[in-house]
Amino acid sequence: MSDARTVPIRQQLSWRAIVLGVVLSVVLSAANAYLGLFAGLTVSASIPAAVLSLGILRFFADANVLENNIVQTAASAGESIAAGVIFTLPALVMLGYWTDFPYFQTVLIAGVGGLLGVIMTVPLRRALVDDSALAFPEGQATAAVLKAGYGETAAVGIGTLLAGAGLGAVAKLGASGLRLWQGTAEAAVSIGQNSSFYIGSYLSPALLAVGYIVGINIALPILIGGLFAWWVAIPAVMAFGGADLPSGVAGAQQVWSEQIRYLGVGAMLVGGLAALWTLRGQLFGAFKQTSSTVLPSEKDLPRALLIGLLVALAIPMSVLYSVLLDSVVGGVLVAFAMLGAAFLFSAVAAYMAGLVGSSNNPVSGVTIATILITALGLYLLFGAEQAGPASALIVGAVVCCAAAIGGDNMQDLKAGAILGASPAAQQIAQILGVIAAVCVLSPILSLLLNAYGMGVSDAAHPHALPAPQASLMVAVVRGVFQGGLPWAWVIGGGVLALATLALDAVLARRGGSFRMPVLAVALGLYLPLSLSVAIALGGLVAWLGGNRTAPEGRGLLAAAGIITGEALMGIFIALPVAFSGNSDVLALDIGGLPLIWPGALLMLGLGVWLWRLARETGSDVSTHS
Template sequence: MNNNKPLPEITLKAVVLGIFLSIILAGANAYLGLFAGLTVSASIPAAVLSMAILRLFKESNILENNIVQTAASAGESLAAGVIFTIPALVILKHWQGFDYTQTTIIAALGGVIGVLFTVPLRRALIVEENLKFPEGIATAEVLKAGDSGDGVKYMVTAGIIGALFKFGETGLKAWHGTVEIASRVGNGILYVGSNVSPALVSVGYIVGLNIAILVFVGGAINWLVAIPLFAMYNPWPKDATAASFAWDIWSGHTRYLGVGAMAVGGLWALVNLIKPIVKGVKASLSAYKGGEDGEEIPSTEKDTPITWVATALVLSLIPICALYYYVIGEPVPSAIMSVIMLIAGFLFSAVAAYMAGLVGSSNNPISGITIATILFTSLLLSYMMTDTAAGPAAAIFVGGVVCCAAAIGGDNLQDLKAGHIVGATPWKQQIMQMIGVVSAALVLAPILMLIDKAYGIGVKTAEHPEPLLAPQASLMASVAKGVFEGGLPWLFIGIGAAIAVVIIVLDKIQEARKSNFRLPVLAVAVGIYLPIELAVPILLGGIIAAVSEKAIAKWQNKEEGEAAQTRGLLFASGLITGEALVGILIAIPIVVSGKKDLLSIGWNAWYPGVILLAIVMFMLLRSAMPKKA
């Protein structure tokens, strides 16, 4: 790159496109997270879409495309922080619906704080520690290979397939969204089920076989071991079916195994990563002082001035404290919670960023560290507050800001890694991250309102007997409420914590053996908490990824192998995006008409979805296989 004539980065068309994609991908990820409890990075899909659209203009360049994907993925990652926590306020009945002003303030403050935290972390983790940031490297490679139109073709094709599949299931109701078999065996239960969703298969493909297996193992621990044992030693409710009793056991008892496992996993991640993060931040501050002393810093290393960052963080305490005072009504706890939130936000943003550097954004321990935050905050508030009625909601408000900051911290470092590779200017990317955050924050509340009115979120009602599960938000609500009101099943939480300790020990053994198969505890913890019907398609996607990787490893043409990996990733991303966007769009006529079966043709058979999903899985596998000459 010619430093005398730098390529333009922040242009009008890049800003407009970045805002548009931030909003679109935030909505898609919000739906996916509420549905499945898992989210995926949107950096590569955003980069592909940017290249496809900016190619229509007379002039565009790689740095503009990088700026667009930076803003777009910031919005997508903010959506994860919001949907993991904010719906808990509705589940707790603190809100009757999603409050636009408060939702937007929590999302915007958390997101902006997360961006500010990434400024010192960028040099710490990308330059000094030189972490891998796998999705950042992949995004950079996609940007550098932007002259090819094949990527756009695969993503658009998959998007159409995902959209049609979701329309057939949810809109036309031509087949069931899940297939399940439950039977009473003696006094126990045998329950097996699977969701019929290309998006979940795609999630498994993206995270890979290792993580997919661990999520399934977590599900098996709960649904194939804990639930049958509980049924065996407890009386069956009168007229209960095997399926209904299994779900009752899960919702009231055994899902708290996941609470204990996630809390221990989040704390373990924090303890394990404090030393390298402190070392990296010190190196970042030293580099900044060198620039102040007159040493010239190249444009590729120019971050937002650290003094601006510190000032903005201090000023952020004012609206945060005002928000907490509005909820709590007591000044001292509000002020203390604001300071704790800022400290916890930095620590957990650093953990999330470090983990993203090691294993990628899609495997980040966001939910685990947020649970740890809410559990600690709830215990502290329960001692500090004179009126604890608003305590659970106050804990969720703290957790919401921390979760948004941590989600941004992990995902934005991937974008900064991509920018580091392609020669972008860090402070310009950080500006676009702010723009992406604010754009998404302004629209996430209406999106949540629409989804809630059409499908329901987290709470079964007469109007919504099968709501979107919102697993993380339901978990946050249960933990916060349980601390203040009592009734938390501490036995199950303790057993879950013990399971997590065992998994950590096994993972250390695998590390000592230098095994490629590792056991990150939070992947198992998420599986324990989720219904097993979500873990099954994720496992199938992981198997497809493993088959593809094995074929690519045997292929002698390295370029074609890399192209196959990119095709598979884009096809999977397209399936997720298409299915999620149609899930949101279908909500519009449902809300307007007030009829959930407005477009229904009334088939509701199980076999069409299974057959069609098998075809989609074959197409995903085929797209990810090397092409023979």
């Protein structure tokens, strides 16, 4: 295996590695932007990017494994920055502060957040990667894929990835473009005169694949949260106070939208704060260790460069906050608060990535805590009208992007440490990946907004992307600045989160692999049940296939391909829809309502395929060292 001392940085950061990494960063950021707005979840792009890199660079005789590592490092930055953006910036549109996603403001906010994530985690590298027992599971998996080399292994892997992408794209075109079948199967069972029990599932291969990747230990708690909301809380509200509500599916969805989803808000708030409290000792220890360690300039980016970048990023944000608050002093104070929160939450995300991986990192939970604290502070200092929710959301967006990149950065640095890569080369690749992704996210988000809508569906956009995290951010800031937040449900969600934390502690003491992560349960409380069911089916497929913890081998690559194919097709379909202003522009007239069974059969077929791949032994592409 090559070592950084024998492979110069210029050979790691080759032009072909940079170009391929930047291109994949753009593609994967677009795919994850769609997926996050649709499902409220994103998945790590490191392993798919590593396989694609191996498949492409294998045609160059002098390519080395550290070039492939640079490609996946830059590419995964695009996925991570997309998560930070779609969790927060759509909230500015939902509030009416933006009508679309203005290019330069989007680039500024997302770019500052992403670059802060790179900068803030540099001083933590030794403590969390080199001198720590943290597993960084996806970093180890990525390194194992890259160690496999360029032979038949890479060809098999990229073939599986592309096959999944093709199937995902065809499924999305048939359901959302041509409208050959319904995208959701749902029904409600009436109990008594008013109460209804809702059941349904999106017929989305991407959601099936998401559940397969995150595994049963995440998918099942999401489903449990959803079942409590839709089978306990909603029927109770309809039974005791639903005389004026419509019956069936419409009534259940109305109660969820107006009341029950705020259980998720409270649970997310408590879960995010609990994550911070749990990690307090480890973080303080990391800071103490870092302060006494001089990082060698030949391994990390020079400190002088990082300080210069920090100042350069803080100045435009201070100006932006000063304009929003109509106060120079206030703008500077908010900018300092933003920098402090970005450092703290980047460290939290980095540590959590070491524990549970990037895909399961509770970035949205800590972002909600940031927005709530910032909103309360701005309200007390500047009042509701002067500050407004926009300032709090922009602080939250910067922090969310920083935290997303922070966790991803450490995961990539772990892979590099195993392979013998130069951290400085990887940090440069991260910066390039962030810049490339933020330059294209604004038009992509505007396209999706005009084609599908975001948040609540209406007559103009009957198939709006749910954007669950962004909707939750809107609920929080509106509740602080305008009132009207149903605090009883928020408090109830907090109580449920405390009960979940207690149950998780019991499960931890008993041992075993199954746990009850509070943020997964909170997400289930907040998501439509149809999303949770589809994700849970994917987790069940992985479990039945023998993957009790994390997916392995070609099944992981097939699932990643399905997600990417469906997401990219969703963006492709959005082009004619946005330009024509007609959501049915591609729909075929097949007579009558679209059927359910073709989509259900497709889900069944893909589930069987993933199950068979999960059962493979001696997989051609290993994802664990």
